[in-house]
Amino acid sequence: ARGIEAGVSLTEIRNFDLVQVMARRGKAADMATAAKVRFGVAAPETPTAVGAADATLIWSGPDQFFVLSKGGKHSTEALAQAFASSASLSDQSHARVLISISGDKARAMLAKLSSIDLHPDAFPVGAAAATSIDHTSVTLRRGNDRDGLAVFNLLVFATFAESL
Template identity: 80%
Template sequence: MEGASVVEFSWEVRSPLEHALVSGAHGAQGDAGVSLREIRNFDLVQVMARRGKAAELAKDAKAHFGVAAPNSPTVVQASDATLIWSGPDQFFVLSKGGKHTTQTLAPALSGPASLSDQSHARVLISISGNKARTMLAKLSSIDLHPTAFPVGAAAATSMDHTSVTLWRGAERADGQAVFNVLVFATFAESLWHAMLDSAAEYGVAIAHSEELAQRL
């Protein structure tokens, strides 16, 4: 039609938090008690055992990753991937650089398991700082005390009425606890604002990163 405009489409992958995440300081001034960091451009595959194939999946996963996949609410660190419990007979494979995708995992695991690419369906947020646990207590009913939720513990739970996968990662160099959250992309912005509101009184350092920590 004469005079009609043509809409340009872009297929570039963008973070669901692209507009909501503003790097820098937020909330109370001074030293930030909470650090919120979105991790971008990762590979995430959900591995779910087929009916009656859990034992076979466990055997094949150990052969492939060199470690036993988690069969309880924990996280297991392989040489180039983090295996995160996500429910009975299922786990996530979190990695970087295309080493563990549905295509690369299929030859080893597609017999006993269904593989689902979740790389663009989830947002990964890392939370740390001396007030991180206090802030999270406002949003979740999980007991995050170190004796109840040590390094490597995981949970499929909810935060601010939003389903998440939560786990405690390796501590920072300064000894502060680190908590990691996977949330569905469609709910990420809402949860992000809830985190900012909950952490504002402690001061928040906001950032995003393209790098996965060596031990999440």
């Protein structure tokens, strides 16, 4: 609306690598060790996101996580050797859209659309959740605040992004 400042900003983030890492049966501990060696941080075991030097590891379910990065350093091919005996890898780079949501009304908007408690005490910076918005499966992650406002990052299947 003209003359009214927007309370929510949606920005599509492009040119990223997204690989899902899923432990093979009985290999969760080996996968966790491989992640620690590769990234220098422990893979998330609960609904959180963990920042490494050049990637973010985002919990996506029990014994699985996404590797979000840029520049091809952590593509499926680059990760194949590190996880060869412990996990299956699935390139999700072109299957998902990454949307950054910010603004002074971002939390209120998302609270109306999802069943996640987005209060800062319940969903602090680094929290992540697999949830749904309008019957669409999404991965919601709380990013670092910007200009004193919460930033949320939403991974959604590309085929649903526009309608969502």
